[in-house]
Amino acid sequence: MTTPREFKYVGTRPIRHDGVDKVTGRASYGADVVWPGMLHGFVLRSPHAHARIVSIDTRAAEATPGVKAVLTGKDLPETTATIALGEAAIDLRDVGDNMLARTKVLYHGHAVAAVAATTIDIAREAAEKIQVVYEVLEPVTGIDRAIAADAPILHPALRTKGAASPGAAGPTNIASRLEFKRGDVDAAFAEADVVVEREFRTPMVHQGYIEPHACIARCGEDGRAVVWCTTQGPFVVRDACAAIAGLDPAHVKVIPSEIGGGFGGKIVVYLEPMAIALSRKAQRPVKMVMGRDEVFRATGPTSGSRVRVKLGAKRDGTLVAATASLWYEAGAYRGSPVGAGAMCALAAYKIPSFFIEAHDVVVNKPKVAAYRAPGSPIAAFAVESVVDEIARELKMDPIELRLKNANAEGDKAPYGPKYGPIGLKQILEAARNHPHWTSPLAANQGRGIAVGFWFNAGMNSSATVILDTDGSAAVVTGNPDIGGTRAAQAIMVAEELGIPVERVRPGVGDTDGSGYTDLTGGSRVCYATGMAVIRAAEDVRDQLKARAAQIWNVAVDAVGWENGRAIPPAGTEKAEAMTVAGLAAKMAHTGGPIVGRASLYAPMAGPAFGAHICDLEVDSETGQSKVVRYTVFQDVGRAVHPGYVEGQMQGGAAQGIGWALNEEYIYDADGVMENAGFLDYRMPVASDLPMIDTVIIEVPNPLHPYGVRGVGEVPIVPPLAAVANAMRDATGIRFTELPLSPPRVLEAIEAASAVSVGA
Amino acid sequence: MTVTKLHIETTINGEPREFLCDSHETLLSALRNGLGLTGTKEGCATGDCGACSILLDGRLVPACLVLAPEAQGRAVTTIEGLSSGDALHPLQQKFLEHAALQCGVCTPGFIVAAKALLDAKPNPSEDETRYWLAGNLCRCTGYDKIIRAVLDAASEMKESAI
Ligand code: FES
Ligand code: FES
Numbered sequence: 075m076t077t078p079r080e081f082k083y084v085g086t087r088p089i090r091h092d093g094v095d096k097v098t099g100r101a102s103y104g105a106d107v108v109w110p111g112m113l114h115g116f117v118l119r120s121p122h123a124h125a126r127i128v129s130i131d132t133r134a135a136e137a138t139p140g141v142k143a144v145l146t147g148k149d150l151p152e153t154t155a156t157i158a159l160g161e162a163a164i165d166l167r168d169v170g171d172n173m174l175a176r177t178k179v180l181y182h183g184h185a186v187a188a189v190a191a192t193t194i195d196i197a198r199e200a201a202e203k204i205q206v207v208y209e210v211l212e213p214v215t216g217i218d219r220a221i222a223a224d225a226p227i228l229h230p231a232l233r234t235k236g237a238a239s240p241g242a243a244g245p246t247n248i249a250s251r252l253e254f255k256r257g258d259v260d261a262a263f264a265e266a267d268v269v270v271e272r273e274f275r276t277p278m279v280h281q282g283y284i285e286p287h288a289c290i291a292r293c294g295e296d297g298r299a300v301v302w303c304t305t306q307g308p309f310v311v312r313d314a315c316a317a318i319a320g321l322d323p324a325h326v327k328v329i330p331s332e333i334g335g336g337f338g339g340k341i342v343v344y345l346e347p348m349a350i351a352l353s354r355k356a357q358r359p360v361k362m363v364m365g366r367d368e369v370f371r372a373t374g375p376t377s378g379s380r381v382r383v384k385l386g387a388k389r390d391g392t393l394v395a396a397t398a399s400l401w402y403e404a405g406a407y408r409g410s411p412v413g414a415g416a417m418c419a420l421a422a423y424k425i426p427s428f429f430i431e432a433h434d435v436v437v438n439k440p441k442v443a444a445y446r447a448p449g450s451p452i453a454a455f456a457v458e459s460v461v462d463e464i465a466r467e468l469k470m471d472p473i474e475l476r477l478k479n480a481n482a483e484g485d486k487a488p489y490g491p492k493y494g495p496i497g498l499k500q501i502l503e504a505a506r507n508h509p510h511w512t513s514p515l516a517a518n519q520g521r522g523i524a525v526g527f528w529f530n531a532g533m534n535s536s537a538t539v540i541l542d543t544d545g546s547a548a549v550v551t552g553n554p555d556i557g558g559t560r561a562a563q564a565i566m567v568a569e570e571l572g573i574p575v576e577r578v579r580p581g582v583g584d585t586d587g588s589g590y591t592d593l594t595g596g597s598r599v600c601y602a603t604g605m606a607v608i609r610a611a612e613d614v615r616d617q618l619k620a621r622a623a624q625i626w627n628v629a630v631d632a633v634g635w636e637n638g639r640a641i642p643p644a645g646t647e648k649a650e651a652m653t654v655a656g657l658a659a660k661m662a663h664t665g666g667p668i669v670g671r672a673s674l675y676a677p678m679a680g681p682a683f684g685a686h687i688c689d690l691e692v693d694s695e696t697g698q699s700k701v702v703r704y705t706v707f708q709d710v711g712r713a714v715h716p717g718y719v720e721g722q723m724q725g726g727a728a729q730g731i732g733w734a735l736n737e738e739y740i741y742d743a744d745g746v747m748e749n750a751g752f753l754d755y756r757m758p759v760a761s762d763l764p765m766i767d768t769v770i771i772e773v774p775n776p777l778h779p780y781g782v783r784g785v786g787e788v789p790i791v792p793p794l795a796a797v798a799n800a801m802r803d804a805t806g807i808r809f810t811e812l813p814l815s816p817p818r819v820l821e822a823i824e825a826a827s828a829v830s831v832g833a
Numbered sequence: 834m835t836v837t838k839l840h841i842e843t844t845i846n847g848e849p850r851e852f853l854c855d856s857h858e859t860l861l862s863a864l865r866n867g868l869g870l871t872g873t874k875e876g877c878a879t880g881d882c883g884a885c886s887i888l889l890d891g892r893l894v895p896a897c898l899v900l901a902p903e904a905q906g907r908a909v910t911t912i913e914g915l916s917s918g919d920a921l922h923p924l925q926q927k928f929l930e931h932a933a934l935q936c937g938v939c940t941p942g943f944i945v946a947a948k949a950l951l952d953a954k955p956n957p958s959e960d961e962t963r964y965w966l967a968g969n970l971c972r973c974t975g976y977d978k979i980i981r982a983v984l985d986a987a988s989e990m991k992e993s994a995i
Contacts, residue, residue: 096937099872099912334938717932728975752881
């Protein structure tokens with residue numbers, strides 16, 4: 075074991091470098107730029123949830139004064155390209171079809187045409203003149219309907235991939251079926267003293283980033299395109315734009331704007347290839363900005379679900395067997411996060427025998443996009459609710475039950491690999507020892523706990539560190555900064571070079587100005603891109619040592635490095651330690667400018683766990699509930715900037731609380747979303763929440779030089795069950811369907827009291 | 834084409850300004866598109882997110898629900914008008930110190946709304962602050978650090994006023 079490193083900057087809370095621009099309104103987001111000669115694009119969207127497009131007549135729109143270009147699916151080539159995304163792949167044929175329908179519309183709000191005009195009003199009015207003839211089909215608005223024998227089929231060519239259910243052969247809405255198993259489940263259940271089985275449902279919910287999708291693009295006569303957009307992955311956008319708009323990726327440059335939230339929802343393209351194609355037709359830049367209703371209807375969300383979980387335990391609390399059947403809505407095209415959900419479902423527990431099946435189901439709703447730990451919160455809601463029930467049956471403390479079964483280093487994860495050092499037991503112990511767990515509850519209050527897991531991602535990252543003659547440094551990566559990653563990267567450069575963090579300028583490069591870098595997602599930026607930043611800074615340091623060696627006329631290996639200074643070997647004549655600034659000032663005479671670079675592929679990351687304790691107060695007259703106390707415990711490996719680490723933990727918890735209590739896509743029988751606005755799709759506001767306490771646990775990740783683990787995704791996993799378990803504690807009722815909105819809670823409370831009155 | 838533009842004279846962040854707008858144009862659009870003041874954000878255009886918060890004659894309003902012609906003869910304060918010279922407003926400073934922003938797109942709206950709160954009530958409680966800011970959505974922070982930043986700014990402004 076090496077002794078833990080002493081840090082000077084890691085673990086401090088400097089003011090973020092991009093902060094002043096953000097508190098003064100100067101920072102430029104997706105919709106904040108104007109390009110000379112710019113046109114405005116408007117998208118015509120389907121009024122039907124499921125229909126065949128018979129014909130589209132755009133002549134009247136094209137003839138409208140001020141209209142410069144009109145686009146339909148026929149104008150774009152069909153692509154078969156895919157983009158690798160970690161283990162998964164983005165199918166660009168589906169992405170293109172989702173962006174602009176070709177033959178069928180598959181959800182209400184699906185784009186069918188786009189217009190570019192000199193003003194947005196002209197573009198909108200012209201779009202309304204486009205004549206689309208539809209052959210309306212029955213919409214499939216949920217899993218139950220989608221898998222019925224007589225269900226309308228969304229994609230006639232779709233066949234179930236993977237371990238198909240017996241008898242499934244022909245056209246289907248089940249895009250894939252996976253199985254995970256270990257041991258003999260039936261025999262294991264036969265030995266259990268307690269068995270609990272429940273079925274859970276959750277509705278679609280949206281990521282809810284406050285900044286709508288927006289972009290501006292220009293495409294010249296030479297087929298070269300420049301795109302400015304709000305995205306988590308400029309390189310993903312570049313490759314997707316090239317394939318969908320039919321350009322050479324070498325001719326596409328993507329400049330990421332500041333990004334107003336993403337949570338996974340700003341990875342795929344919805345507008346950018348359309349803006350390019352419109353610009354190519356019009357030969358002028360085209361700006362496209364979504365309205366909030368378009369964001370709800372045509373982007374995001376994450377899956378609605380149906381999950382059945384059965385757990386068996388011995389009387390002493392040992393979990394012996396589990397089965398789980400997961401059904402996730404993919405929306406209009408295959409690709410729900412059900413596989414990840416299945417892999418995460420039992421990640422916390424040592425269960426010798428289990429069987430999990432996972433189904434990806436297409437329905438006539440928007441194509442789902444990644445949402446913070448995609449798939450895991452839904453699975454955790456079911457599993458952690460059932461674990462809570464087991465604890466109640468056994469009259470065991472729910473933390474003790476979890477601790478008894480918790481996975482630790484060396485245990486084999488249910489999804490395959492052996493765990494390295496993980497902090498699950500540490501967070502549970504911290505929760506048990508925290509005053510929150512034993513504090514008294516008031517009347518009408520209940521307390522719940524739940525844990526959550528996420529793999530975290532590694533993947534491709536690049537970084538450049540540029541030294542200036544005054545000894546300051548710039549660091550550039552290709553990761554848009556959603557939550558303070560620039561500050562973290564500046565801290566890393568400061569740490570490695572020993573220069574003040576304020577003298578490091580962190581920046582986000584465009585696709586021509588940074589090495590290839592996978593998206594900002596998977597909680598990978600501080601971990602994988604951070605590793606590239608550290609190595610690039612080390613590269614600068616090595617070059618500085620070589621310069622010092624040259625100045626002192628000694629061997630490079632003999633040069634030491636301490637506290638941001640090169641140290642001459644003992645006994646070197648007339649040689650004194652040199653600072654970064656001193657060496658930087660001499661760069662021109664010792665070989666020229668110094669640029670450090672690093673690029674890497676991180677095949678793995680450090681997985682992470684969190685535990686949340688929620689206190690809920692329930693008004694039995696109205697069904698209204700309020701979170702009155704909330705504490706988040708999480709193993710973060712190493713907190714580089716604790717302020718932004720806490721921020722991730724608090725923000726994830728708040729999103730999860732919204733999912734648990736209020737948020738849902740509401741559809742009518744025709745498949746039209748009825749609440750496509752913030753008034754009726756109710757996300758938590760400041761008065762809904764208490765302060766969210768955070769307890770940072772640091773079990774260093776051996777794969778990272780500082781021990782960093784991804785932080786951003788885990789905190790949305792536990793809240794659904796933590797809130798539902800608190801609701802169970804407060805009301806005595808086990809809710810198996812989200813959200814726990816006042817009408818649903820009130821109805822259940824009234825039904826329960828009717829039963830007890832009748833009994 | 835008929836001429837439909839209206840000529841509006843107003844005061845923005847203390848300076849007299851004129852602009853042309855359509856009669857149905859929102860003040861948010863006029864600020865962002867006509868006047869280049871893009872610090873005021875659009876998150877919903879229906880008055881439900883607070884990203885477009887501005888002060889109109891000192892009163893907190895969502896600029897997306899105000900028609901641009903209504904600015905005639907009135908005083909508009911936007912996020913761009915909060916810092917003075919080279920000094921940030923205490924709220925801006927406290928948002929930075931408390932890490933009260935992540936993506937930052939809600940931040941201008943929160944700071945303007947919080948300024949209106951502190952103008953009206955220099956010493957708000959946590960509860961009052963939460964309810965006052967309930968018209969502003971933040972999806973990133975869970976509000977904890979925002980509330981702390983506002984309360985801290987309030988106590989600092991009170992101290993410096995003594
Ligand atoms: S844009 Fe005005 S309140 Fe949302
Ligand atoms: S910081 Fe992103 S919405 Fe508030």
